[in-house]
Each structure stands twice: as C-alpha cells, then as structure tokens.
Amino acid sequence: MSSPRRITLARVAEEAGVSVSTASRALRGRGDLSADVRTRVLHAAAALGYTSAGESRGRPRDPTAGVIDLVFGNFHDPYTDEVVAGARTTAAALRYDLVLTTDRPDAEDDWPHRIRTRGTAGVIVGLVMPTAAQVALMREAGIPLVLLDPPSEAPAALTSIRTTDRAGGVSAAEHLLARGAERFIVIGGTPSYRFGRARVDGFISAVRTDLPEAQVVRVDADWSAIGAAAACARALRELNGAGPIGLFACNDEMAAGAYRAIADAGLAVPREVLVVGFDDVRGARWLHPPLTTIRQPIREMGAAAVRTLVRAIEGADIAGEAIELPTALVVRGSTAPGAPGDPASSHP
Template sequence: MPETAKPTVTLKDVAEASGVSVATASRALAGRGDLTRGTRERVADAARSLGYEKSVATRGRPTTLDPRLIEFVLGSFDDAWTDAMTTGAREAAFRLGFDLVLTLDRPDPSDDWPTRVATRRPSGVVIGIIRPTARQLDEIRGLRIPIVLLDPMSDPEGELASVGTTDWQGGYDAGVHLANCAVDRFAVVTGVPRYRFGRAREDGFRAAIAEHRPDADVLHIDSQWTDAPLSADLMKLVTDKRPIGVFACNDEMALAVYRAAARAGKRIPDEVSVVGFNDEPRAATARPPLTSVHQPLRDMATRAIELTQELRRHDEPAHERVELPCTLVVRGSTRPR
C-alpha cells in the first residue's frame, strides 16, 4: 500500500500553534525583531513539535541557521586591551572559518546590542569585559546561541562559560616580588567599582604580603580603572619618607603612581617600587619601564572564540571557567634586595 505523503507544515501552522501572528513567527525563527525570550522559545518549540522545515517553506531560499559569524561585543574599541583582544578573536575566527562581527555596547537603550545580534543570528557570541544585564542575557539565551563571557566583571557562578586569567595568582606573584624589594611598607591601588578581577588581584597580593612580610600593613587606595586621576590619596601615599612598594591592579593606575611620585620628587624604584597589571604597551616604554603582570589577552580571546564552537556541539554544555596563566614581567620600576 503506498505511503501517504505527510502534509507540509507552513509558517501559518507554527504561528497558530504558538499563538502569535505569522509576521511574529517569521521574525522569531529568523532571529529578527525585538521579541521577548518567551515568545522566541514558544515559536521555536512549536516549530520543532510540528516538524516545520524552513527550507521547504521558503521554496529553496538558502538557510540562515549558521551564517558563519561570531559576534564580539565590547564596550569600546579604543585602548590597548581591546586591540589585543580583537586581534586574538579575529585570528581565531578566521582560522575556524568564521567572520568576526565587532559590536559596540551603546548607552542608548533603543539601540540595544542583543537586538542587533538577534538580527544577524550569529554562530556564537563573545561578550568582553562589559556587564550584560539579566534581560540582555535572557534575550540572547532565547536565541539558543552559545555565549562566552571574556574577563567578566562579576562571577557568572556557572551560569555561563567564561574565559579569564589567573588574577589571584598574578596578584600573589606581584606581592612576593615586592616583598623581596627594599621597601618598608606596602599599598594596593584598585579600581572602583570593585570588579571580580580587581578583588582577586588584591586578595592574592595581600596573601603574599601576609606570608612573606607578616609584620607589614597593606594600605588600600581606591582609584579609577581608566583615566586614573592624580588623587590626594596617591600623593599622600608617596610623600612618606619610608620606601614603599605599590601594587596597582592595572597599568593605568600604576602610571598614576608614577605621576604622584614625580610630583612629590620621589625616585622610582629607589623610594617607590611599582608593579602594574595587564602589561600593556605603555608599560615597556614608561620611564623607568614598568614591572607588570602580563595577561595573555590574545590567547584569552582565541580561547573564547574556540569555546563558542565547542558549546555548539553539546546539547547541555558545561558552563566552565577557563583560566589562562599570567606571568610577572620584571622591569626597572622595582629593584629586588
């Protein structure tokens, strides 16, 4: 007995089953439009249960399920950190056969980056150092696109995969190094807000000083992560006659310590020893060259791109945190005993 042909499931069938209009169903399946996560999931579930095949319904138009794009979302593209990250991400994406789309996190709520991502529906999304809101993450999750956080500001606590560096160990190594310099007191300069990586770096530094110089106190100075000012607290820090070892949680703040020392007439490293974090290009060209903890930024971005593709191959991926080791680069801003 001949087999009865299965009726073709149309987009109208999917729309009726999910309780939305045909236009909304089309936008949801194409990843377009500013739709809620619930609507996208309801339409996708209806399409799966009905066996809807987009390629049949669209009369042979090419599928857009995998456009071979990876989205790299950043808050800015104008500093050494983002330059290194973008280079690593671009090289990894091209090696894997993908194009890389650079997406800016704009402050305008009407031009939210998840809507732009939904329009392109890429093969993966890497979110670099910005703090996505719960609503933004829900919208991307609703698209069922792999998400990787790159050096996140807060701990994702296993909800999302993330890539970073060994921040605590980097702070610890900086502390061990300064503990062996000819200084009598110590300070840590960290940024506000107190992001996850800043807390880890300070904790590692304090652990090293407590272990190697248990009689010494560690002063705490708040600063800004970017455009670090020459504050009254920094000036007060370096004006004491006793030599001091300062660990700054990024190179921007370390260079602010340089400016404070110069204004106070203090010599680096004779009277003020300074260690930064990131090892951006300015560290090597400072006078004297800045001792800094080197982050493998390009390798971190490469690993994040690779991880988006590994997540695509698993139905229930483990949301792991990948940490690449950082290394202390000793230069002229410190002088061991």
C-alpha cells in the same frame, strides 16, 4: 478527553499585557521595543511553553554560518586591541569572520537584537555581564555565548574565559617583598570588578602572610591614569615611617598615573618607590623606567574564547566551564635590582 489547549501567540500577548503584534516583534528580536516589554514577553512565552514552529529564531539553521560577534562596551584601547588581535587571528584560522559589536546604553538598540538579525553563529561578550533577558534571547535563538573576563561572577550555566587574577596579585606582592619593600600602597579599581577585587585580595593576603606588621594603604581609582595619580598622592601622604615603598596598581594605566604622583611628591621610581602594574599592555615597556607588571595573556584569552565558542557552535556542551589562563611576572626597571633594600643593591 479534551486535548491540551494550544499555546498561541495571542495567549502570550495576553499574559504579557501587550498586543499580538508587539509580542511578535519581541519574540523576533526587533529593535523598536523597550527592554521591559521584551523581557515581559520572553518570560511569558517561556512560562507558557510557547514555541513557533517554522519561525526564524535569529540564527540560521545552516551550520555553515561563519560569523562570530565580539561584544564590548567600547573598543580601541590597549586591552580590547589585544583581544581583537587574538580573536580575529583564531577566528580566521577556523574559517569564521569576526564582527565587532558595541554594547550601547540605549535599551532600544540592544546588542542581542542586532545579533539575532544577521545570522551570527556565536557571541563572545567581553568585560560585560549580560542581563538575564539578554541571555534568554541568545538561548532562545540557539546562539552560543561565551564570557570573556566577566566583571562579576558568572551564573553557573555560562562559560567564561579569565586569568589567574588572585595569583597575579600574590606574585606582585612576593616580588616587592623580595625587592625589600617595607611599606605598601595598593591602588584598586572602582567600580570594584571581580578581577580587581581578586588582584587586591591576593596582594594584601601575601603581604600579611610574609610581613604581618607592614603598613598597607589601600586606595581606589577609576581605572584611569588621572584617577590613580590623585589616589596615589593621597596614599603617599598617609604612609608612616621610613623604608622602601612597594606599590601595586590593578592595571598598567593606573601604574602610569602613580608614576606622576610619585614624581610630584619628590620621590623616584625605583629608588624610593618600587612599582608593579597588571596587564602588560604595549605602553608598559615605554614608561620611564619600564614597568614591572603582571602579564595577563590578553591576546591568548581572545583566542581561547573563540576556540571555546566554536566548540559550542559545533555541538559540544560547554555549559559552566570557567577556563583560566595563567598570569606571569614580567620584571623591568620599576623594580630594578640595585634599588634600596634589594639584596643586590650592594653589587656594582
């Protein structure tokens, strides 16, 4: 009987339609190839069952490697600052160093290839959904991966840390209804990420359950204060009738933009418009009046992502886990008691 044909690097290169040297660079994670070439080579190697005994696959076999990468599209905004604070403190307590890695738009300098070259023990990817090719590179290198607040539903095999977005939207609606709001504005985010959709769906569902005939005007903005100001101005013009307005914005920055539009329309928060945001970033309490918001435990999410990743680094099977941390309503001046329609408004 003849022995099975040995799968060689040359055969992988032939299958992928590239040279042997190109196939070698692709499998080693070098950064000088296009994403398309890398993907073809990886798919060919996987289909053929190619392994390269003795080659470095990106992560050192030494289990004491103490580096964790935190990947975001950008840093130094209120959300990522909180994530970094939670992740860095927890990583240090577990004797790991945290490296901040940017997801760059240049396919020639993709983050998985940079990560594979520096002895990373594991990766947290925040607000970014990795491609199938990127996941394959991490899996091939033996580098565990955890998603933090993924923008779309994660494949079943990937582990994610998130918050109770829909429940947060429900809480915002219930609070505005309890404060006497009769007409509603919802400012959703565009692009329409998973967490934004869940917040809006929860809010509208709760309003429809409690006050089925209420007018609800849904507008979208680009997750920024400027975009939300313009969207809120349109929504205010669309509202009919009279009565207190309840406004829910899918993040605190958009709520701040709504403040500007409300003032420009000659209205006041909370006298005519009650406002609830989402996130509870530092700036929420410094708005005038301070913003009622749904607190997302951002710092705790960063810490949970590190703890979950370290479990995987130490050999635990975490595949497919979806860990949700609870939101909480934080009441401040933007829905203060005494606003029109509030049961407490008649009290001094």
